[in-house]
Amino acid sequence: MKIKSILCISMLALGAGLMTPLAQVQAATYVGVQIGQPPPPRYEIVPPSRAGYVWAPGYWRWNGRRHVWVGGSWMRARPGYRYVPPRWERGPRGDWRMRPYRWDR
Numbered sequence: 001m002k003i004k005s006i007l008c009i010s011m012l013a014l015g016a017g018l019m020t021p022l023a024q025v026q027a028a029t030y031v032g033v034q035i036g037q038p039p040p041p042r043y044e045i046v047p048p049s050r051a052g053y054v055w056a057p058g059y060w061r062w063n064g065r066r067h068v069w070v071g072g073s074w075m076r077a078r079p080g081y082r083y084v085p086p087r088w089e090r091g092p093r094g095d096w097r098m099r100p101y102r103w104d105r
Helices: 003-024
Strands: 052-056 060-062 067-070 073-078 082-084 088-089 096-099 100-104
Touching: none
Parallel strands: none
Antiparallel strands: 052 073, 060 067, 082 100, 088 096
16 A cells, blocks of 8 residues: 555656656747738629628728738628728728728617
């Protein structure tokens, strides 16, 4: 019984010793990406109205390297809500942020 206890305590101590270096190795890296001002919106021809749908105009999306145009499309309407399209806003530090579309009451 004594040998089992000593062996168990030894294994726990050894396991704790192996875990300590892992905690020291972990580190966080933060990368800041400055996204330039998006190009002006493209003008699209809006198709005729469709019952039960809302036209979502196109917008510029950032793909990690450059702005890419995403064409407009029809979205199913939500009764009692108003569609607000995505838009780029300038942040307090001069950076640009994409605000995704949303539905407002």
